[in-house]
Amino acid sequence: MTDLFDTNSVRDDDQHWDEMAKRVAAQAIRDSNQTSLDWLSRSRGSLIAVSLLIVATVVYAVLAGKKTERNVDAVSIEAFAPTDELGRAIAVQSVPPQLGTLLMPAQAGASR
Numbered sequence: 001m002t003d004l005f006d007t008n009s010v011r012d013d014d015q016h017w018d019e020m021a022k023r024v025a026a027q028a029i030r031d032s033n034q035t036s037l038d039w040l041s042r043s044r045g046s047l048i049a050v051s052l053l054i055v056a057t058v059v060y061a062v063l064a065g066k067k068t069e070r071n072v073d074a075v076s077i078e079a080f081a082p083t084d085e086l087g088r089a090i091a092v093q094s095v096p097p098q099l100g101t102l103l104m105p106a107q108a109g110a111s112r
Contacts, residue, residue: 077091077092078092086102089101089102090102
């Protein structure tokens with residue numbers, strides 16, 4: 001019966017351990033010189049995740065670029081408009097109010 005802890009097949013000479021130390025040191029140097037892009041490109045999942053993130057960012061930027069202040073619908077303008085006459089004259093109308101409306105809101109509303 002063979003001994004379970006037999007180490008006769010393990011090379012135990014100085015040359016073997018020196019070569020292994022050189023291989024480990026060379027691998028450590030290669031690993032320490034990697035950039036974050038090298039790290040991301042190692043796995044396919046991280047590459048796909050970064051690609052999806054870039055696509056989502058571009059789509060969001062394009063959609064946000066098309067939005068202007070005039071795209072706000074009339075319902076939300078009415079909902080958030082001030083309740084006083086002067087505030088409504090400024091906020092609700094699509095064109096600037098007349099100067100008389102701003103200076104004398106009660107008289108301008110009564111004369112109409």
